[in-house]
Amino acid sequence: MRKIFYFILFLNSLLSAQIKAKIVGIKDGDTVVALLENNTQETLRLADVDCPENRQPFGKNAKQFTSSQVFGKNVIFYRISKDRYRRTIAKIFYDNDKYLSGEIIKAGFGWWYYKASKNFNLKDDEIAARNKKLGLWSDKNAVAPWDFRKKKKQHLQ
Incomplete structure (x- = not known):
């Protein structure tokens, strides 16, 4: 039992380790x-965050915003989990600890993904962007x- 506990602890430490990388592609927002x-x-x-x-509408704007923030930059990210497409779900930080998901939401180019997020500060950021009619909230x-x-x-079915 103790070995299983330490193995799980080891796996968690791998998932939450800080990783340095350079952003070389933007697939979408x-x-x-x-x-x-x-x-x-x-x-x-x-x-x-979930972007259009x-x-x-605003899908290309969200992609452009993300690109303007991190493309070609060195970032630090933390692996959170994997999604159903086997992509790594990650929290990305750049430019002296800016949180990319938060910046997208503040600029009005994404929704706080309440279904999977416990970060209620992002909910407040979304509400503020909505009230200011920023980005996609102009629609x-x-x-x-x-x-x-x-x-x-x-529609496809």
Whole structure:
């Protein structure tokens, strides 16, 4: 039993270790490609945020915002888990501890992903961006990406 406990503790430490990387690709507003120090690439899905899909209104704007913040920059990230597509869900920090997901939400280019996030400060940031009508919040008919994906999936069936 003790060996299992220490093994789980070891795995958790691996997942939460600080990792240095350079962002070499932007797939969309909430997915980037990081070049690790060992010259391997890893696709990172941002924790706490969900951005419009590329085909949605403001999808390209979200991608451009993310690119303007981190493309070509050295970052620090923490692996949180894996998603169903085997991408690493990560918290990315850059430019003296700016939290990328938070910056996206503050600028109005993403929703606080309340289904998977416990960071309630991001909820407040989303409300502030909505009230200021920043980014996608300038569209009073903005559709959350999870609703957009659900409609698309239903349409294909």
